[in-house]
Amino acid sequence: MDSGSHPKLARGCKLRTREDGDYLLMPESMLRMNRTGCEILKRCDGAHTVEQIVAELQTVYAGVDAQKLSAEVDSFLARLKERLAIVEV
């Protein structure tokens, strides 16, 4: 995904939290999200660019190598895009 693009949860995809954790709800399926995945997805609002998401995460996960963080966000978003849970606007 281009660092300037604006990822957004696709139609029919929602992030929900319950007692035992966070879930990405999709049409007739769901994925359990860990805290980091959740921090990324919360920012997939169509307003943040990938670059901005990475920058914000750097403040949450201070001390993590910037390049590594950026690569992880990229691969996470790419996988969700392939599953049609993320679109670019």
Place this chain on the structure above:
Amino acid sequence: MNNREPFRPSKPTAGSPGTPFHPAKPTARLPGAPLAVIAELTHRCPLRCTYCSNPLQLQPAANELDTAAWLEVFAQTAEMGVLHAHFTGGEPLLRPDLEQLVRGAHDAGLYTNLITSAIGLNDRRLTALEEAGLDHFQLSFQDSEPEGANAIAGVPVHDKKVSWAKRLSNGPFAFTINLVVHRQNLDHLEQMLAFVESFSPQRVEIANVQYYGWGFENRARLMPTREQVDRTIELVTAFQERMRGKITVDFVLPDYYARYPKACMGGWGERLLLVDPSGDVLPCHAAKIIPGMRFANVRATPLREIWESSEAFQRFRGEEWMSEPCRSCERRTQDHGGCRCQAFLLTGRAEATDPACSLSPDHALVTERALETELVKVGAASSEAKSPAWNYRVNPR
């Protein structure tokens, strides 16, 4: 800011962002909260599909829960932590209060999914469903060809569905097309795949008929041949590959031809609960066929109590009910011994290993049935003429 927060985006396993879902330990007597509620709003339906998953004993209209009772179901399930609400039937659009129920579930925080034939939909109701907060719309097709589709549905509704599919491909909901496949339509699967692709849904579900309820009654005409199954796997795999990143393609294998049974409902009483039109709460669609089961009703008992401790949910929860070969099998935590209803339908014993499993001592019941299908095929060019007539689903009183 928490600089000690570990940075752990999901493990980079193929196609699986986030931690994969792990159900409650199968031995736990008190499971975690269910993930989904299946709301069978009514058993009434304008269609008469020969593979309908409703039970043969349908709930009459007079027994149906009223609006307030259904709203209470959604309030209670949301409170328990349930995430998905699947609105199904029969045909849920036959309930004039469907929009109100979707709104109630949505406002309670549930993800709302409508499973429908679209018969009974109109512009006004479509807008109302959108305003109510419906998240996902699943439309099922019987075939790509009107003749075959209408023969299965028992009523000529195919063209109407086609026009709704065209409308829904541009929103306002996430859109799935479900295509039910069986011996009568699998020979033109390529054509059917092109048909569903033409509507550009986000998701396609290619589901082999499951043999319970009406599907079991019509097994002789629905069961695919081995050759058809092999060809299906080939075609669907290629289709999935071609659609990658465009359409999510989910595929349900016919388990009579599988080596191991399906993890029915993700385990009995582990992930799902079903509320039937009368308010009876079941661990799965077909559970009422199992003799000696008693089902609690939402009119009398809180859902949490039904989920945690009712007799029906406890009966096959965990592993204690298992006998060999399941009990010592390493796959038992994956498939939970397969389907209890199928075990009962085929062997007369609900606690038996699902005969779909190649390790089951009763597996011949499944392979013989598959073999009969082969014999019908090679036996005569006029085999269809010799097959029993369709046993169409009826409507409840």
